[in-house]
Amino acid sequence: MxxxxxxxxxxxxxxxxxxxxxxxxxxxxxxxxxxxxxxxxxxxxxxxxxxxxxxxxxxxAPGEPQSFQQPEGFDDLSAAERSEVAAWLAAAGADMPADPQNVGLAPLRQMLGWLVDERGGVLTAAVREQTIGRLERTLVANLREVEAYTTxxxxxxxxxxxxxxxxxxxxxxxxxxxxxxxxxxxxxxxxxxxxxxxxxxxxxxxxxxxxxxxxxxxxxxxxxxxxxxxxxxxxxxxxxxxxxxxxxxxxxxxxxxxxxxxxxxxxxxxxxxxxxxxxxxxxxxxxxx
Structure with missing residues (x-):
């Protein structure tokens, strides 16, 4: 125990x-x-x-896709996954596209960059890009591991x-x-x-x-x-x-x-x-x- x-x-x-x-x-x-x-x-x-x-x-298991692979970033996502990430970023406070039908085309890195600028304080350009990259990988990894678990x-x-x-x-x-x-x-x-x-x-x-x-x-x-x-x-x-x-x-x-x-x-x-x-x-x- x-x-x-x-x-x-x-x-x-x-x-x-x-x-x-x-x-x-x-x-x-x-x-x-x-x-x-x-x-x-x-x-x-x-x-x-x-x-x-x-x-x-x-x-x-038989019939399942290839084992989960760690993704690199937003470019690895399908259109449906991009829509889900856009909704995720919106829940965090980022602005969604004006046309909800185009949510799958939302500029995800731009939305994420806005959150970093809003909450991260004054950052150098290099630190800002590192922060955006780290958050991008974290969001995508969460989405993919949830998919691996739930699908x-x-x-x-x-x-x-x-x-x-x-x-x-x-x-x-x-x-x-x-x-x-x-x-x-x-x-x-x-x-x-x-x-x-x-x-x-x-x-x-x-x-x-x-x-x-x-x-x-x-x-x-x-x-x-x-x-x-x-x-x-x-x-x-x-x-x-x-x-x-x-x-x-x-x-x-x-x-x-x-x-x-x-x-x-x-x-x-x-x-x-x-x-x-x-x-x-x-x-x-x-x-x-």
Whole structure:
């Protein structure tokens, strides 16, 4: 048994490693950042386990397309995917094209550049381009990994089975789910109502991104999500500048108990930044001491 189960998001595939080896490596990466925030409360880092599933997004069953490949940017997207990214950027505050029928032709890098200029402060030309490129890859990777997870039912089942197995075995007091992991964990807790979790903390969650919310299982009803029956308390933390967690307030759609927005800087979406945040430490401390 462990006190905390972590559920990772994008960019977590570990080549030439077994799932157990990859999980252990990712926990080692996360431990110092969580220690950073818990130290302010004089709390030691508890035992942690990672529910690792990134390898399952790269497997093929008969009839499936080639394994997921990490895309480079907007130029790799289909017209339908470009429309979804445009809606995503609009949810973050960028202006949409005047003609909604041409959303698939929206200048995505221009929309993203406007967000960087609006929220990023004064940047040099080189830093601005680096920021736009990093955010572009993050948005596309999120979209593609969600597609890898949602498009093929068997792959979706295997991921949820893997995550539920870790939670059932470890019986954690706390589950911390990041990025796509928040999406996966929400579905997993619904799919396995026997799972009991005292506290779920979702960070950098894309559950309200329009293109992703439409694919949820169970689907939203009357525009609202439902709380998994085995979940006692749900806390959501979103970075004010995290373009994956848009719109940031999950409580407007999902029954979260505490909905917080923190300052992580423009486009800062990494798991480590959230683990090191004082809001997360404050949320989990009563459950791990």
């Amino acid at each position: 462990t006190s905390i189960v972590l559920v990772h998001g994008i960019f977590n595939y570990v080549r030439k490693a077994t799932p157990d080896e990859a999980a252990a490596r990712r926990v080692s990466d996360c431990r110092p950042r969580l220690a950073e925030s818990l130290s302010k409360w004089a709390v030691d880092v508890p035992d942690m386990t990672m529910a690792y599933y990134a390898d399952l997004l790269r497997r093929n 093929w039912p068997e792959r979706r089942r295997l991921v949820r089975e893997r995550v539920s197995g870790v939670i059932r075995r470890e019986k954690p007091a706390v589950v911390i789910a990041h990025s796509l992991g928040a999406y996966v964990t929400y579905e997993t807790l619904h799919a396995y109502p026997d799972l009991e979790v005292d506290l779920l903390v979702t960070v950098g969650s894309p559950l309200r991104v329009p293109a992703l919310a439409r694919r949820l299982e169970p689907a939203l009803r009357a525009g609202r999500g439902a709380k998994p029956s085995g979940l006692a308390r749900w806390v959501n933390i979103a970075g004010a500048g995290d373009l994956v967690a848009v719109p940031p307030k999950l409580g407007r759609v999902f029954p979260v108990d505490d909905d917080a927005v923190c300052d992580t800087g423009l486009g800062v979406h990494g798991f480590g930044g959230y683990l090191a945040n004082g809001l997360l430490a404050a949320a989990i401390t009563p459950y791990v001491t």
